Amino acid sequence: MVTAWADGDGWLSVDTQEWIDERxxxxxxxxxxxxxxxxxxxxxxxxxxxxxxxxxxxxxxxxxxxxxxxxxxxxxxxxxxxxxxxxxxxxxxxxxxxxxxxxxxxxxxxxxxxxxxxxxxxxxxxxxxxDYDCADGVCANGHEWQVTFGWLLHSETTTGFDRPSVTGQARVPDDDRERAYIACPDCGHALQFTA
Incomplete structure (x- = not known):
C-alpha cells in the first residue's frame, strides 16, 4: 500500500498481520x-x-x-x-x-x-x-525495482550511491491520496509491489 501526502512525500507499507500470516x-x-x-x-x-x-x-x-x-x-x-x-x-x-x-x-x-x-x-x-523492510516492484513496462532498507529503490541498472528513494518517487495525481503510487524511476509508470 502506498501512503502519500504529496508528490515526493510518501512511503510504502504492508499490513503487519497479513505479513505475519504469510509466515x-x-x-x-x-x-x-x-x-x-x-x-x-x-x-x-x-x-x-x-x-x-x-x-x-x-x-x-x-x-x-x-x-x-x-x-x-x-x-x-x-x-x-x-x-x-x-x-x-x-x-x-x-x-x-x-x-x-x-x-x-x-x-x-x-x-x-x-x-x-x-x-x-x-x-x-x-x-x-x-525480511521486514524489502519489497519487489515492477511497472507496466517491465522495469523491476526492489525496496531495500524500507526506503531505497534499487535495480540492476543502479550503481554507486545515486539511488532514488521511495519518498522521492511518491506521486499523488490531482492531490487524490487514494490514487497515490510510487513512480518507476525509469519511465514514471506506477510500480506494483509485492512484499
Missing part, C-alpha cells in the same frame, strides 16, 4: 502457556531473555537463533525504515521438540510492552522473518 500461524495454546508461565515466574516484560527461559523450561534445551546460533533474533520495527504498517517488536527462534520454530510479538505502540503473542513459523527458512 506463521497463531498458536492460542502456546500464547496462553507463555503468558501463564510469565505470571507464575513473576516476569513482567516479555523480553528475549524471558522468552528464552520459557522455551528452555518447556523443552529442556536453549533455543537456536534465526541464523543457527544460540541467540534469539529480535527486532523492533518502531522506525520509519520498514514496510510493516504497525510498530511491533518480535523475537524469532527455533525451540525444537514440540515447540518448533516460533515468532513471538512482544511490543507495539512505540515500543511499549504488551502481552506476548506466539506464532508457529510456517516457512522453511526462518530467515524470512528478517
Amino acid at each position: 506463521g500461524e497463531y498458536s492460542e495454546h502456546l500464547t496462553d502457556d507463555l503468558r501463564e508461565w510469565m505470571d507464575e515466574q513473576d516476569h513482567r516484560y516479555p523480553t528475549a531473555e524471558v522468552l528464552t527461559l520459557w522455551a528452555k523450561d518447556r523443552t529442556g534445551t536453549a533455543p537456536v537463533g534465526l541464523y543457527g546460533d544460540g541467540t534469539c533474533w529480535e527486532h523492533n520495527t518502531c522506525t520509519v525504515n520498514n514496510v510493516l504498517s504497525d510498530e511491533i517488536g518480535f523475537v524469532v527462534f527455533s525451540a525444537g521438540g514440540e515447540l518448533g520454530d516460533l515468532m513471538i510479538t512482544i511490543s507495539g505502540d512505540g515500543g511499549l510492552f504488551h502481552s506476548p503473542t506466539v506464532y508457529r513459523s510456517t516457512v522453511d527458512d526462518l530467515a524470512e522473518w528478517a
